[in-house]
Every structure is written in C-alpha cells, then in structure tokens.
Amino acid sequence: MRFDWIDTLPFWPDQISDHAATVDTIMVAFSFVMVLFVAPIFVLMAFFAFKYRRGSKADRMGRPRSLPWLEATWALVPLVVMMVFFYQAARAYFDMHDEMENALRIEVIGKQWMWKTQHPNGKRQINQLNVPVGVPVVLNMISQDVIHSMYLPALRIKQDVLPHRYTKLRFVATETGTFHLTCAEYCGTLHSRMGGSLVVMEREAYDAWVEEAPDAVAPVERGRRLFTEAGCRGCHAEDAPVEAPLLDGLYGSAVPLAGGGSVEADDNYLRTAILRPNAHVVAGFDPIMPSFRQQLDEAQILDLIAYIQALPTGGREQGEGR
Amino acid sequence: MNAIYTRDAPDYIRAAYSLRSWLFSTDHKRIGVLYLISITVFFFLGALAAGLIRLELFTAEADLVTPDVYNRAFSLHGVLMVWFFLIPSIPAVFGNFLIPTMIGANDLAFPRLNLASWWVFMGGGLLTFIALLLGGVDTGWTFYTPYSSMFSNSYVALTILGVFIAGFSTIFTGLNIIVTVHKLRAPGMTWMRLPLFVWSHYATSIVMILATPVLAMTLLLVTAERVLGIGVFDPALGGDPLLFQHLFWFYSHPAVYIMILPSMGVMSEVITAFAHKRVFGYAYVAFSSIAIAAIGFLVWGHHMFVAGQSVYASMMFSAMSFLVAVPSAIKVYNWTATLYKGQVTIGVPLLYAMAFIGLFVVGGLTGLFLATLALDVHVHDTYFVVAHFHYIMVGASVMAYMAALHFWWPKITGRMYPEVLGRWSAVIAFLGFNVTFFPQFLAGYIGQPRRYQTYWPELETLNQISTLGVALLAVGYIMPFFYFVRSLWRGPRAPANPWDAFGLEWMIPSPPPTEPFKDTPHVTWEAYDYPRPEDQGARDGR
Known part of the structure; x- marks a missing residue:
C-alpha cells in the first residue's frame, strides 16, 4: 500500500524514488496511528481535570487502585501495532542496503568542505552529482579527513562517509530534475556550505553528458599507470624477484589468510591491503609489503582498486607484458 | 504526625548566615540550594547561546556571525545545557533536597561526598567557562572523532576536562542516592511505600554510576589522542572513529534517561498532590523506572543507523528502542488514570505537569519515528532530531523542573509565589515552546540538517516562526525568575503544607529545620495515602 497524495501536502519535500515513496507512506501512516494513541491521553486528561475538579459533585466512590488488565492492554496493544511499522521500516532499510545488478558505480570523495564525484569514464564533478533516471546507482564513498554524511533528501537516504573505509549508498531515481545534495554530519567550520545538487537526467542526456569529457582518463587506465609508477609491479608480477601474491582475478574472491580463515577481497579489503598491508597477510607469504599511506591519496587508491x-580471472590482461 | 519534627529549632536557612556556612555546608538542603543557584547561571548562559543561534537562523544566509562563532555557539549551548543544567537539574537540586526527608532521614548517607560533588561540579564548570572565554569549542556537544581529536582548532581538551570533572559530581550524587535509599529509610518505609520520586531517582542513580564512567574513559581517550597522538579513534593513527560513537552513545543515550527519569518522579508527586489521590498503579509506575534504566542501556546503536554499523545490529537496536517506549507509555497512561475520580485543583505545578505530559508524549513518540529504521535514515542529523530531543529535554525535562520548582518552592524558601503570574508563565512557556520547536519537525523532514548556519530559501518561513517562538519562550522562563526572586522578600510566608499534599516533606515546617526529624519517624502509611471518599462519607463530594 502506498499513499500517492503525500507529496501534494504543504511543506512536503520532493519525492523522487520508490524508496522515498515507501518512507513517506510509513511516515504518514505512523503519524496517524500515533494520533490514535495520543488523543485519548489528552482528551481524558482534560475531561478528568474538569469533571473531577475539586468540589464538583461527580461520584468518586470505588476508585480503582490498579487494574492489571488495563496495564497490560496499554502496554501491549501499542507495542504490537508498533511492530508492524518496525517490520516495514526494517524491510525498506534492508532493501536499500541490498546489492543491485548492473549498477552504475560512481566514486565519491568527501573532504572539508566539498564533494568530489567521479563517473566510470573518469569524468569528475565537484559538489554536483549527475545521474541517469531509472538506472540503479551505487555511490562508493570515502572521506579524506573527518566524517561526512552524504544526504539526498529527495531520495530519503543518507550514509555517513568515513575516513577509513568505503561506505555505499544505493538508489534508483525515478524523476528528472535538480535536487539537494548536502552533508549531514557536522564536519567543521564550513559544514553548512558543503553541499550542492543532485541532477537526475534522462538516460540519453546523461550518456551524452558523460561522454563530453575530453580530458577524462578512465580510472582503470590511471590505475594501470600508477601500478607501475608506484612500484606495485615490482613485486606483484610473475617475473618479480620478490614473492608476492598475483592480483589477477583477485577482486571479489576469497583470500586465504596466514593463521587461518579468509576474507573477501572487496573495496575495503584492497584499500586496507595497500595502506596497512600487515592487517591481513595472505597465507603463504611473508609480511614484507610496506605501507603506501604516505605515497597515495584517496583518488589514487580508487584508481588502483579500479x-x-x-x-x-586466471590470466594476464591482454597486451600486458609482465 | 505533627510531633515528628523538631520544634523551636531555626530553619536551615537561618541556622547560620556566613558565606562560609553555605559554601562548606554538608546539609543536603543547603547543597541543593547551591546547586539551584549554580545551574540557574549555567541555564541562562546556555540560553543566551541558543538565542544567538536562533537569531542567526532567522534568515537563510549567514549574516550575523562568522561560521566559527556559530559553531562555537551551538557547541557551548549543548555542553552547558546537557552537563551543567539538565543532568544535575532535578537530581542535584530536588533529589538532594527532598530524598532524605521523603524517606525520613536527616541527611544523605555521605554528606561530605555530597558537598564534594558540588565543588567538583563547580570546578568542571569553571574549566568549561575558561575554555569559553579563551575562544570556546567547536565540536558540538558530541565531540565526534576524528574531528574533535585531530582536526578541530578550538579548546577541545580543556572543555573535555571540564566535562570529565563534572562527571564525577554526577557519580558522587548517584552513589549517595543509592546508598541513602538502601540504608537510611525510616522504620516502616518499605520499598513499596517509597514516594515514586525516590524510585525514579534510584533508577536514575543506577544509570549515573554505570554510564558516567564510560563517558569519562571515552573523553580521556579523545584527549590522549589529541594531546599525545595515541591512536584510538583516528584511522590515520590506526584507530576507528566509530568506536568513539559506540562508547559515546553507550553513555549518552542512558544520559537521556538521567535527564528524564527524575522528571517522571516529579510528575508522580505533582499529579497525585493536585489530584489529591493515590497514584494509579503504583507498582507499575515504580518498576517502569527500573525498566527504563535497564533497557536504556541497550539502545545506543539507534544513533548510528547511518554511521556504517551492521544492518543486523541496527535492526536489534531498532527493536530495543521500540521496547524502551513501553514503560514510558505505562507511566503516561497511569498519570492520566490518576486524575480519574480525583479532587483536581489546577495549580501552577499541575499546569506545568500537564505541559510536561503533552510535550513528553510528542517527544517520546517522535523518538519512535527515529527508532524506525528507514525513517531514521532520512531524518537522522536533521532538525527533526533537534525538535525531537528538545521536546524531551526542554519540553519535558525543563517543564518538570519548573513544576518541581513551583511545587517545592514554598518548602525550600518558606515563601509563596504569585499564583496568577505562575499560571501565565506556564501557559506562555508551553505556547512558546511549541511555536519554537514544532516547525522544526517539518523543516527536518524537508531535510534541513542540524548544525547548519545557512539553509535553503524554502525553509525560511519555518525557521522564522521558530525564532519568533523563542521570544515567547524567553518570557515564559524569565517571568518565574523575577517573581521567584521577588517572593524571597515579598512573598507571603508558606505554611508547612500549602498544597494539602501527602508525604513526609509536607509534615515538617517550611523551610525545614536543619535536622527536621527529632526522632526517626515510624512510617505506618503507604505513599500518597490521601483520604478515600468511602472513609469520608459524601461530605462535600469527598
């Protein structure tokens, strides 16, 4: 069930996704139920205060001291009703964390006090995020300094952006237009200036717009160069003089760890492996890799991960001599 | 019952006149008064900062102060109001003053520890005030890392030290109340005969001594990272910033119950006195305090639904947060039922109590919105949250504090305040509060983030209404200040029991002698033992 009339209410924000419509429906239904629980309190308080005002002739015989059935009723009935909302909202919350097929991945870096975004072909924006309508989008976000929070009110979503690991925000916008994009976690002096806009475009318009980037170099390409320049290739190659794990097909696989267990090689694993190599040592290798914390910035780490x-998987990249 | 108090002894105010006799008194009543004066100063300081914030927010653009001043203003407002007004407000003033008397004792279990708590509190307050004079702190009252530990260029360490030290006064007070309630109850004053004010303070004290040390440790760790560079929270040093949030909210969510549980105790006293009737469902109200204190420790993660914690953890914290609302609801329904078949007088304290119930209900239920996962994702860190916790902390806690002040003012000072002005102040504060904070729910749902100096033009109307409400609210708070002070000289003398209320504190003179109980009273009555109509016949409706 969903209330379609909600976004016509006064003081109601733009609502541009199915998730936003679900959130609004929960909000309005919940408010309505709340009024049902609260109204008796206010009405009875006023009624009792008047009827039983001191000196009134109302009958006061047979005052109950306590009624267990009544206590149980007003404790449990609201709780049971609340559980319906708990369940619906939890489901919507889990849905927004679910991985999406064929999502357009956009990298986001937050820093005091701006947002940098990067599209798959390397096109970059500052304080603006252009996305196509009707296409699943996943923002892969990290902060360069303090905690920020990516807040897109028209989509009813936000996610804190942390300085030490990637967090993700997933959505499908269903209406085109320009909407607010802002930082919701206090981050210092110009916190309230750390915002911009979310621009939802028609698909063709987005495709044309994103191609219009003469200087853009794809992150994969930048990462390829960096892999050599930063010295990664010196060890992570078949003909390298040092024993280091090969990285072909690594992404998304399960990495066996020294000391037992394994860990999935996702974005956060790769970032940690570059910055704090000894946090997870791969089984069968010596912990000899130095940290690259001083050499690489967040954008370069994203390039390497890309x-x-x-x-x-299981082979060398085409045209790539090792 | 009249013989239980000491006759012919001077009251606690006239017992000695020197400044020294106040500053070094171990009399719980004098210490309560010291706290009352101190927190009033902190309250008005914090309120000035709030006024500055709302003035700046009258327009969408930043046109009054610089961003740094704005950030320092809301940080100062939060730090002062939370740790130097709300947390000590009811427990340290009224708990201190009333709990020994209510249970038939002449003082708390550890009078000198009680005095130490006030000195420690003032020491912490002084350090925080010095930090303010030097240039203030700009982290918000939450001190989130790594901003507070590595990035902020303000007096973080000094402020933290102030809060750290003030925390010990909370622990001392909590410890004192727990031991006093266990050991000093008069013969016959069984647990189930305790006034509900005492029950709620007992529950509060448990939270105080279990949660406050966690805050102290957390703040020390922040200082260690900031001053010594020891990596705990900053990922650049190998720490985890979310660890701070877990530790901080493990204290700070229960701390919300430190601020609201004593208010609930006040409600039970005021409503029974003005309904002239035993509270409905005594045991349910008493144990709901304990339930709130216990479950309150298991909900901290609802502050972190978008912080990056596991979705399963979020789900559990959401469920627990729904659960903690149940005992609060039980209390509100029982207070309403207490009016049923009562002898209701609408005095000033009851007006404030009704304002409390109205605002607490709105604040509590909007808290459930925030416990609802997908809703919280949208309104987290917006003005919706600001409005919600002000409905609880200001709407409810401060209204209860005002109810307590009006209810026990005759007992504490021996003077009556003007009833009509009191009613006006209650009504004006209630209206002013709603005009100020209700629009913030709407602004928050539209998406106005908290701690923003500037905002989108479409939010201007709501913010202007909110700022205008502050003027009304200020009148509601300043009026009592003046008529209370005036009443000290001009107010009619208060009788021992001006409200015809039941309880040991109303059986002794106003103001009470230093040691009110000549002999320890033997309690043979239950709490709120008001006359029942059956026993009185139909005379005059009683």
Whole structure:
C-alpha cells in the first residue's frame, strides 16, 4: 500500500524514488496511528481535570487502585501495532542496503568542505552529482579527513562517509530534475556550505553528458599507470624477484589468510591491503609489503582498486607484458 | 504526625548566615540550594547561546556571525545545557533536597561526598567557562572523532576536562542516592511505600554510576589522542572513529534517561498532590523506572543507523528502542488514570505537569519515528532530531523542573509565589515552546540538517516562526525568575503544607529545620495515602 497524495501536502519535500515513496507512506501512516494513541491521553486528561475538579459533585466512590488488565492492554496493544511499522521500516532499510545488478558505480570523495564525484569514464564533478533516471546507482564513498554524511533528501537516504573505509549508498531515481545534495554530519567550520545538487537526467542526456569529457582518463587506465609508477609491479608480477601474491582475478574472491580463515577481497579489503598491508597477510607469504599511506591519496587508491578490479580471472590482461 | 519534627529549632536557612556556612555546608538542603543557584547561571548562559543561534537562523544566509562563532555557539549551548543544567537539574537540586526527608532521614548517607560533588561540579564548570572565554569549542556537544581529536582548532581538551570533572559530581550524587535509599529509610518505609520520586531517582542513580564512567574513559581517550597522538579513534593513527560513537552513545543515550527519569518522579508527586489521590498503579509506575534504566542501556546503536554499523545490529537496536517506549507509555497512561475520580485543583505545578505530559508524549513518540529504521535514515542529523530531543529535554525535562520548582518552592524558601503570574508563565512557556520547536519537525523532514548556519530559501518561513517562538519562550522562563526572586522578600510566608499534599516533606515546617526529624519517624502509611471518599462519607463530594 502506498499513499500517492503525500507529496501534494504543504511543506512536503520532493519525492523522487520508490524508496522515498515507501518512507513517506510509513511516515504518514505512523503519524496517524500515533494520533490514535495520543488523543485519548489528552482528551481524558482534560475531561478528568474538569469533571473531577475539586468540589464538583461527580461520584468518586470505588476508585480503582490498579487494574492489571488495563496495564497490560496499554502496554501491549501499542507495542504490537508498533511492530508492524518496525517490520516495514526494517524491510525498506534492508532493501536499500541490498546489492543491485548492473549498477552504475560512481566514486565519491568527501573532504572539508566539498564533494568530489567521479563517473566510470573518469569524468569528475565537484559538489554536483549527475545521474541517469531509472538506472540503479551505487555511490562508493570515502572521506579524506573527518566524517561526512552524504544526504539526498529527495531520495530519503543518507550514509555517513568515513575516513577509513568505503561506505555505499544505493538508489534508483525515478524523476528528472535538480535536487539537494548536502552533508549531514557536522564536519567543521564550513559544514553548512558543503553541499550542492543532485541532477537526475534522462538516460540519453546523461550518456551524452558523460561522454563530453575530453580530458577524462578512465580510472582503470590511471590505475594501470600508477601500478607501475608506484612500484606495485615490482613485486606483484610473475617475473618479480620478490614473492608476492598475483592480483589477477583477485577482486571479489576469497583470500586465504596466514593463521587461518579468509576474507573477501572487496573495496575495503584492497584499500586496507595497500595502506596497512600487515592487517591481513595472505597465507603463504611473508609480511614484507610496506605501507603506501604516505605515497597515495584517496583518488589514487580508487584508481588502483579500479585497475585491480579489471584484472581478469586466471590470466594476464591482454597486451600486458609482465 | 505533627510531633515528628523538631520544634523551636531555626530553619536551615537561618541556622547560620556566613558565606562560609553555605559554601562548606554538608546539609543536603543547603547543597541543593547551591546547586539551584549554580545551574540557574549555567541555564541562562546556555540560553543566551541558543538565542544567538536562533537569531542567526532567522534568515537563510549567514549574516550575523562568522561560521566559527556559530559553531562555537551551538557547541557551548549543548555542553552547558546537557552537563551543567539538565543532568544535575532535578537530581542535584530536588533529589538532594527532598530524598532524605521523603524517606525520613536527616541527611544523605555521605554528606561530605555530597558537598564534594558540588565543588567538583563547580570546578568542571569553571574549566568549561575558561575554555569559553579563551575562544570556546567547536565540536558540538558530541565531540565526534576524528574531528574533535585531530582536526578541530578550538579548546577541545580543556572543555573535555571540564566535562570529565563534572562527571564525577554526577557519580558522587548517584552513589549517595543509592546508598541513602538502601540504608537510611525510616522504620516502616518499605520499598513499596517509597514516594515514586525516590524510585525514579534510584533508577536514575543506577544509570549515573554505570554510564558516567564510560563517558569519562571515552573523553580521556579523545584527549590522549589529541594531546599525545595515541591512536584510538583516528584511522590515520590506526584507530576507528566509530568506536568513539559506540562508547559515546553507550553513555549518552542512558544520559537521556538521567535527564528524564527524575522528571517522571516529579510528575508522580505533582499529579497525585493536585489530584489529591493515590497514584494509579503504583507498582507499575515504580518498576517502569527500573525498566527504563535497564533497557536504556541497550539502545545506543539507534544513533548510528547511518554511521556504517551492521544492518543486523541496527535492526536489534531498532527493536530495543521500540521496547524502551513501553514503560514510558505505562507511566503516561497511569498519570492520566490518576486524575480519574480525583479532587483536581489546577495549580501552577499541575499546569506545568500537564505541559510536561503533552510535550513528553510528542517527544517520546517522535523518538519512535527515529527508532524506525528507514525513517531514521532520512531524518537522522536533521532538525527533526533537534525538535525531537528538545521536546524531551526542554519540553519535558525543563517543564518538570519548573513544576518541581513551583511545587517545592514554598518548602525550600518558606515563601509563596504569585499564583496568577505562575499560571501565565506556564501557559506562555508551553505556547512558546511549541511555536519554537514544532516547525522544526517539518523543516527536518524537508531535510534541513542540524548544525547548519545557512539553509535553503524554502525553509525560511519555518525557521522564522521558530525564532519568533523563542521570544515567547524567553518570557515564559524569565517571568518565574523575577517573581521567584521577588517572593524571597515579598512573598507571603508558606505554611508547612500549602498544597494539602501527602508525604513526609509536607509534615515538617517550611523551610525545614536543619535536622527536621527529632526522632526517626515510624512510617505506618503507604505513599500518597490521601483520604478515600468511602472513609469520608459524601461530605462535600469527598
């Protein structure tokens, strides 16, 4: 069930996704139920205060001291009704965390006090996020300094952006237009200036817009160059003089760890492996890799991850001499 | 019952006149008064900061102060109001003053620890005030890392030290109340005969001594990282910023119950006194305090639904947050039922109590919106949250504090305040509060983030209504200040029991002697033992 009339209410924000409509429906239905629970309190309080005002002739015989059935009723009935909302809202919350098929992945870096976004072909924006309508979008976000929070009110979603690991925000916008994009976690002096706009475009318009980027270099390509320049190739190659794990097909696989267990090689694993190599040492290898914390910034780490992600399973990349 | 108090002894105010006799008194009543004066100063300081914030927000653009001043203003407002007004407000003033008397004792279990708590509190307050004079702190009252530990260029360490030290006064007070309630109850004053004010303070004290040490440790760790560079929370040093949030809210969510449980105790006293009737469902109201204190420790993660914690953790914290609402609801329904077949007088304290119930209900239920996962994702860190917790902390806690002040003012000072002005102040504060904070729910749902100096033009109307409400609210708070002070000289003398209320504190003179109970009273009555109509016949409707 969904209330379609909600976004015609006064003071109601733009609503541009199915998730937003679900949230609004829960909000309005919940408010309505709340009024049902609260109204008796206010009405009875006023009524009792008047009827039983001091000196009134009302009958006061047979005052109950306590009624267990009544206590149980007003404790449990609201709780049971609340559980319906708990369930619906939890489901919507889980849905927004579910992975989506064929999502358009956009990298987001937050820093005091701006948002940088990067599209798959390397096109970059500042304080603006252009996305196509009707297409699943996943924002892969990280902060360069303090905690920020990506807040897109028209979609009814936000996610804190942390300085030490990637967090994700997933959505499908269903209406075109320009909407607010802002930072919701206090981040210092110009916190209230750390915002911009979310621009939802028709698909063709987005495709044309994103192609219009003469200087853009795809992250995979930048990562490929960086892999050599930063010295990664010196060890992570078949002909390298040092024993280091090969990275082909690594992304998304399960990595066996020294000391037992394994960990999935996702974005956060790769980032940690580059910055704090000894956090998860791969089984069968010595912990000899140095940290690259001083050499790489967040954008470069994203490039490297994009490159590693593109390495094919069980073979070397085409045209790539090792 | 009249013989239980000491006759012919001077009351606690006239017992000695020197400043020293106040500042070093171990009399719980004098210490209560010291706290009352101190927190009033902190309250008006915090309120000035709030006024500055709302003035700046009258327009969408930043046109009054610089961003740094704005950020310092809301940080100061939060720090002062939370740790130097709300947390000590009812427990340290009224708990201190009333709990020994209510249970038939002449003082708390540890009078000198009680005095130490006030000195420690003032020490913490002084350090925080010095930090303010030097230039203030700009982290917000939440001190989120790594901003507070590595990035902020303000007096974080000094402010934290102030809060850290003030925390010990909370622990001292909590400890004192717990031991006093266990050990100093008069013969016959069984647990189930305790006034509900005492029950709610007992529950509060448990939270105080279990949660406050966690805050102290957390703040020390922030300082260690900031001053010594020891990595705990900053990922650049190998720490985890979310660890701070877990530790902080493990204290700070229960701390919300430190602020609201004593208010609930006040409600039970005021409503029974003005309904002239035993509270409905005594045991349910008493144990709901304990339930709130216990479940309150298991809900901290609802502050972190968008922080990056596991979705399963979020689900559990959401469920627990729904559960903690049940005992609060039980209390509100029982208070309403207490009016049924009562002898209701609408005095000033009851007006404030009714304002409390109205605002607490709105604040509590909007808290459920925030416990609802998908809704919280949208309104988290917006003005919806600001409105919600002000309905609880200001709407409810401050209204209860005002109810308590009006209810026990004759007992504390021996003077009556003007009834009509009191009614006006209650009505004006209630209206002013709603005009100020209700629009913030709407602004928050539209998406106005909290701690923003500037906002989108479409939010201007709502913000202007809110700022205008502050003027009304200020009148509602300043009026009592003046008529209370005036009443000290001009107010009619208060009788021992001006409200015809039941309880040991009303059986002793106003103001009470230093040691009110000559002999320890033997309690043979239950709490709120008001006359029943059956026993009185039909005379005059009684």
